[in-house]
Amino acid sequence: MGHPQTWDPERYARNARFVAELGAPVVDLLAPRAGERILDLGCGDGVLTAKLTSMGCHVIGVDASAPQIDAARRLGLDVRVMNGEALDFDSEFDAVFSNAALHWMSDPAKVIAGVQSALKPHGRFVAEFGGHGCVAKIRKALVEALNRRGINGEAANPWYFPSAEDYSQQLTRGGFVVSYIALIPRPTPLPGDITGWLETFSESFTSTLPPAERPSYIAEVREALRPKLCDAKGKWTADYVRLRFSANKRG
Numbered sequence: 001m002g003h004p005q006t007w008d009p010e011r012y013a014r015n016a017r018f019v020a021e022l023g024a025p026v027v028d029l030l031a032p033r034a035g036e037r038i039l040d041l042g043c044g045d046g047v048l049t050a051k052l053t054s055m056g057c058h059v060i061g062v063d064a065s066a067p068q069i070d071a072a073r074r075l076g077l078d079v080r081v082m083n084g085e086a087l088d089f090d091s092e093f094d095a096v097f098s099n100a101a102l103h104w105m106s107d108p109a110k111v112i113a114g115v116q117s118a119l120k121p122h123g124r125f126v127a128e129f130g131g132h133g134c135v136a137k138i139r140k141a142l143v144e145a146l147n148r149r150g151i152n153g154e155a156a157n158p159w160y161f162p163s164a165e166d167y168s169q170q171l172t173r174g175g176f177v178v179s180y181i182a183l184i185p186r187p188t189p190l191p192g193d194i195t196g197w198l199e200t201f202s203e204s205f206t207s208t209l210p211p212a213e214r215p216s217y218i219a220e221v222r223e224a225l226r227p228k229l230c231d232a233k234g235k236w237t238a239d240y241v242r243l244r245f246s247a248n249k250r251g
């Protein structure tokens with residue numbers, strides 16, 4: 001993997017508000033009960049953390065991005081900067097929840113071990129993230145446009161998109177009993193031109209280039225994707241695939 005992704009809360013709010021808005025199914029799968037202690041893993045700017053808090057749960061949010069944690073703190077939430085691959089909690093949560101974050105963590109065994117330690121006996125781990133095939137067309141266009149510039153595009157890919165079988169095995173090996181896991185294709189309408197999505201989510205690719213070359217790289221990727229992801233009315237849809245699961249810590 002090349003350069004890390006960073007987050008600008010304002011740009012994220014402008015281009016990626018749909019990420020939290022489309023989080024309703026995984027919140028339903030969590031079925032939070034008032035009074036439960038919940039860890040929101042990869043809480044970002046805290047929109048879903050706030051939703052769980054408003055349902056009467058005691059929620060701690062963690063995220064590796066200091067600017068996103070600052071934005072979440074401005075909502076009055078209990079949040080901390082913490083790497084999801086180095087969680088530091090001990091048997092204190094009824095549930096660990098995560099939306100649209102686990103695909104940014106390339107070592108699932110470390111994440112699952114940290115979640116296992118954070119949960120009380122029989123506690124649940126309920127999450128949704130990018131699954132096998134997620135943004136395959138976008139990724140291919142990003143990789144190929146770097147390759148054309150003599151850069152190894154695949155080496156810049158930051159995303160971990162496992163199959164249901166792979167992740168189920170990881171969870172079982174990590175001490176969980178999986179009660180539900182499914183790969184769900186979810187073509188996702190974007191709020192505007194795909195340029196906003198590329199600027200928000202593909203920094204690992206763009207940052208391999210000098211700043212002056214990034215706008216033309218993004219424009220080239222956008223034009224490669226136009227016939228695949230943009231309809232006749234100019235509406236862009238990203239080729240998302242979700243992996244959604246619920247698992248319990250073995251007692």
Ligand code: BEZ
Pocket residue numbers: 100103129130131134135159201240241
């Ligand atoms: C996702 O939520 O699936 C996703 C977000 C950004 C990049 C890739 C995937």
